[in-house]
Amino acid sequence: MDETKSTEPSEFSSPLLPIGAQGYGGNHGNDYEEKRQKETWSVPPILILTTLVAVSGSYVFGSAVGYSSPAQTGIMDDLNVGVAEYSLFGSILTIGAMIGAIISGRIADYAGRRTAMGFSEVFCILGWLAIAFAKVGWWLYVGRLFVGCGMGLLSYVVPIYIAEITPKNLRGGFTTVHQLMICCGVSLTYLVGAFLNWRILALLGIIPCIVQLLGLFFIPESPRWLAKFGHWERSESVLQRLRGKNADVSQEATEIRDFTEALQRETESIIGLFQLQYLKSLTVGVGLMILQQFGGVNGIAFYASSIFISAGFSGSIGMIAMVAVQIPMTALGVLLMDKSGRRPLLLISASGTCLGCFLAALSFTLQDLHKWKEGSPILALAGVLVYTGSFSLGMGGIPWVIMSEIFPINVKGSAGSLVTLVSWLCSWIVSYAFNFLMSWSSAGTFFIFSSICGFTILFVAKLVPETKGRTLEEVQASLNPYSTKT
Structure with missing residues (x-):
């Protein structure tokens, strides 16, 4: 690279990042940014599909939060559950979420982001089934705990995964769809629950779980997770797929590789x-x-x-x-x-x-x-x-x-x-x-x-x-x- 060009680093520069990606002066950086800006107008369908599959988990999150309010009267009447017992049923969700949060990082790091989402949906499906077919109160608690574990996993892995697959100009909006789908899950469960039996409402909670489980077979793994484990070719191939077949991903792939290699010797x-x-x-x-x-x-x-x-x-x-x-x-x-x-x-x-x-x-x-x-x-x-x-x-x-x-x-x-x-x-x-x-x-x-x-x-x-x-x-x-x- 021509050493006569300006090399004054920006606020966010790092000695390990390629000059064009750091935002240095110089024609290469400007040309790269101009090209990237032109590419932002088109969003590959695979990126939209991948995000929709991921945020199906966010809807599961919201439906779990919204379930306890419309189901309260039906559960208390059918299973002869008192106020104290139902309060335990409602609050045990957060206990399960804390358990899920503790294991979320390890599962997502060692098994992958997609596998972590799959684990979370298995927890949620088992939990919803336990609630839907519960004959006694303790089955409700077991089911709610399982759903909470799935929620704890989802609350971590969904925004992490979306942030790692989206380009910088879309990352914020795409990641925030996670919160939008949580809101939709809460609101729709609350509204639908006003008209349906609590067992049917629990069974409906399984539908978005199955949607995500099936969708995981059609979406790629995070390119940054692949890079972390040295799968450089797969990482760049996935990145190309997510950015579009005509996009130039060489600069972004190099940036990911250089940064990841520099962190390999750091503690986890x-x-x-x-x-x-x-x-x-x-x-x-x-x-x-x-x-x-x-x-x-x-x-x-x-x-x-x-x-x-x-x-x-x-x-x-x-x-x-x-x-x-x-x-x-x-x-x-x-x-x-x-x-x-x-x-x-x-x-x-x-x-x-x-x-x-x-x-x-x-x-x-x-x-x-x-x-x-x-x-x-x-x-x-x-x-x-x-x-x-x-x-x-x-x-x-x-x-x-x-x-x-x-x-x-x-x-x-x-x-x-x-x-x-x-x-x-x-x-x-x-x-x-x-x-x-x-x-x-x-x-x-x-x-x-x-x-x-x-x-x-x-x-x-x-x-x-x-x-x-x-x-x-x-x-x-x-x-x-x-x-x-x-």
């Missing part, structure tokens, strides 16, 4: 993850998940109906309004992800959740003071809808996108398992503690959530990097500079 243990070079990635990944959950999402989502009733508003109308807001706002987030970037959407989303919780807290404060009795229920509804819409726009999906982008391939399994485990643990804490907090003080509970959402704004502004328009290797080299030095 969970202990090795806690090294200085991974500190920022770990802080960002774990921090976003903690703030996402402690901002109150599962407390509000799981107990929305009781929140509306406590505020003096119709629970059923409030739930319908939430569904009407949630899916369109999540879809809007998908469309904006690769246009506006991750950070702006996160900042807007966190600001909206902060405002929504503040409005809900203000509504309960007015009730406690016996002020504005006519308007406080509407204020509570507005607060919850602002929160739901804002969360769906960014905080719901972007932390999973960021998690899938920031960790190098050598620690992605350990880091992904840790981050996913933290997410589900925090989810369980919030969902378990929410009713106790509301009994203590409804206004205080939402003021706490509002404060945490406000802190999220500062966290994003100070620590979360913008990953839009960067390859995974560029993002990871910038966040973990010492891990790629020779």
Whole structure:
């Protein structure tokens, strides 16, 4: 290469990345980027098919979350299950998800992304069958635990897989479809469940599991996972297939190979993850998940109906309004992800959740003071809808996108398992503690959530990097500079 050309590195450059891929000055880099930009207008059908198969697992995730609400009355009546037993049935899902999260990274790293998705669907199918044919309460618990294990696997491997197969200009939007399909799964299960028997609803939960299982035979393995295990030719062949037969993938394939080879001697243990070079990635990944959950999402989502009733508003109308807001706002987030970037959407989303919780807290404060009795229920509804819409726009999906982008391939399994485990643990804490907090003080509970959402704004502004328009290797080299030095 001509050494007289400009070699001043960009913010995201690494000594191991090819000059054209790093964003250096020079005609080669410019020509490469211009060519890549032209190729972005066409999306190969195989990439769309592969993403749809992957997010079938996301729908399974959503249907599992949405199942317990419409099935409650039927299960309690048919099996003579009490409130305490049904609460255990509902909450054991998160316990299973934590178990699935612990094993997710290892399975995805050693068996492959496709195999991990297959394992998750086997867990889910067994779980749904156990629930559908349960004659006694403990079969419900076993089935729900199995479905939870599958969910824990899916919550890690689906965004990781999509991030690894998509080009940088589409990665954010495609990965966020994961969250959109979760929303669809929750909403449709809730609506369909209002008309169907709980056993039939459980059997319907098997359909998307089978769709993904069959689809896995027609989609490729992640090219980055193949590269990690030295399957260079297969990796480049899969990359060519995913980018289109006329696309020039030589630069991207070289970048993946160079970066992966540099990481081969690095540790893959969970202990090795806690090294200085991974500190920022770990802080960002774990921090976003903690703030996402402690901002109150599962407390509000799981107990929305009781929140509306406590505020003096119709629970059923409030739930319908939430569904009407949630899916369109999540879809809007998908469309904006690769246009506006991750950070702006996160900042807007966190600001909206902060405002929504503040409005809900203000509504309960007015009730406690016996002020504005006519308007406080509407204020509570507005607060919850602002929160739901804002969360769906960014905080719901972007932390999973960021998690899938920031960790190098050598620690992605350990880091992904840790981050996913933290997410589900925090989810369980919030969902378990929410009713106790509301009994203590409804206004205080939402003021706490509002404060945490406000802190999220500062966290994003100070620590979360913008990953839009960067390859995974560029993002990871910038966040973990010492891990790629020779």
